[in-house]
Amino acid sequence: MKILGIESSCDETAAAVVEDGRNVLSSVVASQVEEHRLYGGVVPEIASRRHAEAIVPVVKQALDDAHLTLKDIDAIAVTYAPGLIGALLVGVNFAKGLSLSTGIPLIPTHHLRSHIASNYISNPELKPPFLCLVVSGGHSHIVMVEDYTDMKIIGKTRDDAAGEAFDKAARTMGMPYPGGIELDKEAEAGNQFAYKLPRPVVNGAPYDFSFSGLKTAVINLIHNTAQKGEELNKADVCASFRYAVVDCLTTNFLKAAEDYKINTLVIAGGVSANSLLRSVLDAECKKRGYKLFMPDKSLCGDNAAMVGSQGYFEYLSGNTAEADLNAFATKSIEQG
Numbered sequence: 001m002k003i004l005g006i007e008s009s010c011d012e013t014a015a016a017v018v019e020d021g022r023n024v025l026s027s028v029v030a031s032q033v034e035e036h037r038l039y040g041g042v043v044p045e046i047a048s049r050r051h052a053e054a055i056v057p058v059v060k061q062a063l064d065d066a067h068l069t070l071k072d073i074d075a076i077a078v079t080y081a082p083g084l085i086g087a088l089l090v091g092v093n094f095a096k097g098l099s100l101s102t103g104i105p106l107i108p109t110h111h112l113r114s115h116i117a118s119n120y121i122s123n124p125e126l127k128p129p130f131l132c133l134v135v136s137g138g139h140s141h142i143v144m145v146e147d148y149t150d151m152k153i154i155g156k157t158r159d160d161a162a163g164e165a166f167d168k169a170a171r172t173m174g175m176p177y178p179g180g181i182e183l184d185k186e187a188e189a190g191n192q193f194a195y196k197l198p199r200p201v202v203n204g205a206p207y208d209f210s211f212s213g214l215k216t217a218v219i220n221l222i223h224n225t226a227q228k229g230e231e232l233n234k235a236d237v238c239a240s241f242r243y244a245v246v247d248c249l250t251t252n253f254l255k256a257a258e259d260y261k262i263n264t265l266v267i268a269g270g271v272s273a274n275s276l277l278r279s280v281l282d283a284e285c286k287k288r289g290y291k292l293f294m295p296d297k298s299l300c301g302d303n304a305a306m307v308g309s310q311g312y313f314e315y316l317s318g319n320t321a322e323a324d325l326n327a328f329a330t331k332s333i334e335q336g
């Protein structure tokens, strides 16, 4: 079954063709990041306009790259939640129009479920059940994936997402948006024990996260040092901050795995590209005899291959939509 996936939830317009949920025939991503960089973050109104301009050529390119036409497509999967509402609406309305005019079935796909599905592409042998750490720019969840379309949130952030904390810390140090990847690179040259930063916990909720205090602590460190006229070692700050975030993420994730007695662990979302997160989990899972699955770095960020993949499993579970499909800025991964 060949599915055309469409993604427009944030600042990437993407389309892909995926066969049977795991085999990527084409994947096109048009990023707007250069333009948003001017403003230090995503400007929703600009994002919607750029999606509207890019969606037709991006979908055409995905079909061309797969050497297919719309006649070969069995279903259209589109990200309908969560994300920037104006941005989501571009993809949803385009997909609805295409479905209506061709008669090809439409599949509404949840963005975070799609991030998880990037692992089905990178790891052909991976099947639920497993425990997944979903870490993106807007969300930080520990999710029990009972089945491809059956999930339960075990823990989540009470305030900032991990990616958001990385981006804000990076911005305070003058790094361009999105700073997470830059901070990760800079951290490679630093000493992670150089600056002491807190490891916030949420009392009574051992799998929940809280990153806003940690973010404030690093911002205060940067500002206070500047006020005193002292020199800060940027690589050391990056390394110490990255270590603190990864420590919080891995501690709770590994505790959840132990408590729920599950030994297949998976990571997903933009922050799953973080080199320290990947290496710490790799080492800890080896120590414990757990199986760890990660997406290829090229599939960690927003793309439509993951939408085509999750769309396949949604379709198999009977999840299709009609022309009254709407987009939603927020929606739980449990509801799909």
Ligand code: KG4
Residues within 6 Å of the ligand: 010, 115, 135, 136, 137, 138, 139, 162, 163, 164, 166, 167, 178, 179, 180, 181, 184, 269, 270, 271, 272, 273, 274, 275, 300, 301, 302
């Ligand atoms: O999943 P994603 O591409 O978009 C959302 O759905 O939000 O995640 C983007 C987030 C950004 O905050 C970005 O800075 C972060 O993922 N990110 C990273 C790295 N690469 C991307 N954070 C830390 N280390 C990285 N290597």
Ligand code: ZN
Residues within 6 Å of the ligand: 111, 115, 136, 137, 269, 270, 301, 302
């Ligand atoms: Zn995303």
